[in-house]
Amino acid sequence: xxxxxxxxxxxxxxxxxxxLACSALPAFAEPPPREPVIAVTGEGNASVAPDMAILSxxxxxxxxxxxxxxxxxxxxxxxxxxxxxxxxxxxxxxxxSGFGVNxxxxxxxNNGAEPRLxxxxxxxxANTLSVRLRDIAKVGAxxxxxxxxxVNQGGSITFTNDKPEATLTEARKKAVADAMAKAxxxxxxxxxxxxxxxxxxxxxPRPEPVPMxxxxxxxxxxxxxxxVANGENSYSVSVTxxxxxxx
Numbered sequence: 001x002x003x004x005x006x007x008x009x010x011x012x013x014x015x016x017x018x019x020l021a022c023s024a025l026p027a028f029a030e031p032p033p034r035e036p037v038i039a040v041t042g043e044g045n046a047s048v049a050p051d052m053a054i055l056s057x058x059x060x061x062x063x064x065x066x067x068x069x070x071x072x073x074x075x076x077x078x079x080x081x082x083x084x085x086x087x088x089x090x091x092x093x094x095x096x097s098g099f100g101v102n103x104x105x106x107x108x109x110n111n112g113a114e115p116r117l118x119x120x121x122x123x124x125x126a127n128t129l130s131v132r133l134r135d136i137a138k139v140g141a142x143x144x145x146x147x148x149x150x151v152n153q154g155g156s157i158t159f160t161n162d163k164p165e166a167t168l169t170e171a172r173k174k175a176v177a178d179a180m181a182k183a184x185x186x187x188x189x190x191x192x193x194x195x196x197x198x199x200x201x202x203x204x205p206r207p208e209p210v211p212m213x214x215x216x217x218x219x220x221x222x223x224x225x226x227x228v229a230n231g232e233n234s235y236s237v238s239v240t241x242x243x244x245x246x247x
Contacts, residue, residue, distance in 0.1 A: 035198075035244055035245075036192075036244070036245040037198055037242050037243060037244055037245060038183050038186050038187060038190075038192075038194065038242070038243045038245060039240065039241070039242045039243075040179045040182040040183045040186065040240070040241055040243075041179065041182075041238060041239070041240050041241075042174075042175040042176060042177070042178035042179025042180070042181075042182065042238070042239050042240075042241065043174075043175055043178055043236065043237070043238055044170075044171040044172060044173065044174030044175030044176070044177075044178060044236070044237045044238075044239075045171055045174065045234055045235070045236050045237075046167045046168070046170040046171040046174065046234070046235055047167070047232045047233065047234045047235070048161060048164065048166075048167040048232060048233055048235075049230065049232055049233075050136060050159035050160055050161055050230055050231070050232070050233050051134070051136065051161055051162055052132065052133065052134050052136060052159070052160050052161060052162045053132075053133045053136045053139050053157055053158065053159050053160070053230075054130060054131070054132055054133070054157070054158045054160060055130070055131040055133060055139070055142070055143070055155070055156075055157050056097060056128060056129070056130050056131075056155030056156050056157075057128070057129060057131075057143075057146060057151045057153065057154060057155045058098070058126050058127060058128040058129070058151070058152075058153040058154075058155060059073055059076045059077045059080060059126070059127050059129075059150050059151055059152065059153070060073075060124060060125070060126045060152055060153045061073035061076060061124070061125050061126075062104065062122055062123070062124050063122055063123060064121075064122040064123070065122070065123060066101055066103075066123040066125070068123075069101070069122070069123045069124060069125040070101065070125050072125070073125040073126075073127055075150075076149070076150030077127045077129070077150065079149040079150055080129065080146055080149045080150050080151060081094065081129075083145050083146065083149045084131060084142070084146070087138060087141075087142055087145070088135075089131065089132075089133065089142075093131060093132035093133070093134070094129065094130075094131055094132075095129070095130045095131075095132075096127065096128070096129060096130075097128050097129065097130040098126070098127070098128030099125075099126070099127050099128070100125070100126050101123060101124075101125050102123065102124045102125075102126070103120055103122075103123055103124075104120070104121050104122045104123060104124050105118040105119060105120055105121065106118065106119045106121050126153070128155065134162065136159065136228075136230055139157065139226075139228045139230075140226040140227060140228045143226040143228075144226050157228070159230055159231065159233060160233060161233055164233070164235055167233075167235050168205050168235055168237065171205065171235050171236060171237040172202065172205075172237045172239070174237075175202075175237045175238060175239040176200075176239055176241070179239055179240070179241040180241070183241065183243050187243075187245070192245045192246070193245065193246040194243050194245070194246065195243060195244035195245055195246035196243070196244050197241060197242070197243055197244075198242040198243060198244050199240075199241070199242040200239065200240070200241050200242075201239065201240050202237060202238070202239045202240075203237075203238040203239070203240075205235060205236065205237045
């Protein structure tokens, strides 16, 4: 009788090989401990007098026909544009920002038995102009002249700055100084030593130009130059800084 010879099954051989391969792999390293940090947010503000004004106003004309209203409006707006150009305002600083032709109706009381439809009484054309005025000393005189030439509906005035970079730089420096002061205070209170800067980021600067509403105008409002107060513009910057804690 032949001697018994045990045979290795393919499954056992595969498992043995897998176990042997796993034993040869290095053990997974644990992630290093997180570096202790202090994170703070700093705010910085800087103000500067405006050097530019953006005006928005409209010419509104009424007539029984759309054509008649448009003709009146075109004549008045042409006079306004010529007056602005006469003040030395360049074409690139003049922009039409709104235009509309609207029917005008009278709505009767419908208290009777039979409802009555609205009655068309005419048309109204409104043309809105935005003006970038680089010499803000002229704001009052320009408004006065525009009302005389045909502007009869107010819009707004926004005082801003053509190149606010220097003011924003000052605000950024103040924001970083504010963040560093906060970090030092926190480190001192916690009894630790402030280390290197790990991360520094800035949110979008927030310019805060001064808007001024303009009331509805009539031609006889322009007896004198319009008094205007320019004020100051404030620019805000926010930064987030992360500091390592020194060992």
